[in-house]
Amino acid sequence: MSEGCDGNSARLNVAAFLENSAIYGPGNRFVIWFQGCSLRCEGCWNKELWPFEDNLLFTPCDILEKIRETKGIEGVTFLGGEPLDQAENLLILAKMLKSDGYSIMLYTGYAEPEISGTVKEDVFSMSDIVVSGRYVEGLRSVYLKWRGSLNQNISFNSDIYRDFEDSIDKRENDVEIHIDETGEITIAGYPEPDDLEAILYGKDSQ
Ligand code: SF4
Known part of the structure; x- marks a missing residue:
């Protein structure tokens, strides 16, 4: 059992991890996509994350252990799916992360x-940065940071990332390419189709 873990047997339903990313919040972050979303925004990019069927089940201690084993991480980002649809168990993880000194960013x-007065609000309040509100396809923009x-x-919600407030409306359509040890390529972020072609084939997208 990890030091500082209370052995709670709660399970979090996870879709995927990205162990080191620089595009989902400040600094190098451990990113977790949670499985299941009840909100079902029109135009959602992650419809495969809507079902609540069990995907990858981890205790908060299991996840904390993974994060501790990853070098150079300053914080953790919760994505979905809808992280707050698992708020009770997510709050356990959030408390563990905070006591370990990690920052939290929540989408x-x-x-x-x-969510006023609910355990969802507790997770919201504990997060240093929160991107909130439904995705609205008609208001989509690639000129927004995060x-x-x-x-x-x-x-x-805390002072540690106040410096980012000033630059928040500058264009920041970041994209990351990850290549694992087997050569499998994963693209993180949401590139425009022309940008994706330029990334993959080296063509000028202008
Ligand atoms: S909250 Fe996120 S995952 Fe859920 S439907 Fe909306 S955009 Fe998709």
């Missing part, structure tokens, strides 16, 4: 007033 489709559509809000 949620819930707007803050919808957000997919213009209606989404960014909350800075």
Whole structure:
């Protein structure tokens, strides 16, 4: 059992991990996509993450252990799916991460007033940065840092990332390419089709 873990047998339903990313929040971050979303935004890019069927089940201690084993990580980013649809167990993990000194960034489709007084709000409040609100296809923009559509809000709940508030509206359509030891290529982020062609084939996208 990991030091500091209380052995809680709660399970989190995870779709995928990305152990080291620089595009889902400040610094190098351990990224977790959670399985299951009840919100079902039109135009969602991650429909395969909507079902709540068990995917990869981990205890909060299992996940903490993975994060501790990853060098150079300053924080953890929760993505979905909808992380707050697993809020009770996610709160256990969030508390463990905070006591280990990691920052937390949360992406949620819930707007803050919808979750007032719930355990979802507890996870929201504990996160240093929160991108919140439904994805609205008609308001999609690639000129937003960290957000997919213009209606989404960014909350800075602690002071550690205040410097980012000033640059938040500059164009930051970041894309990452990961190549694993088997040569498999994964593209993280949401490149425009022309940008993707330029990345893959070296063509000028202008
Ligand atoms: S909250 Fe996120 S995962 Fe869920 S439907 Fe909306 S965009 Fe998709």
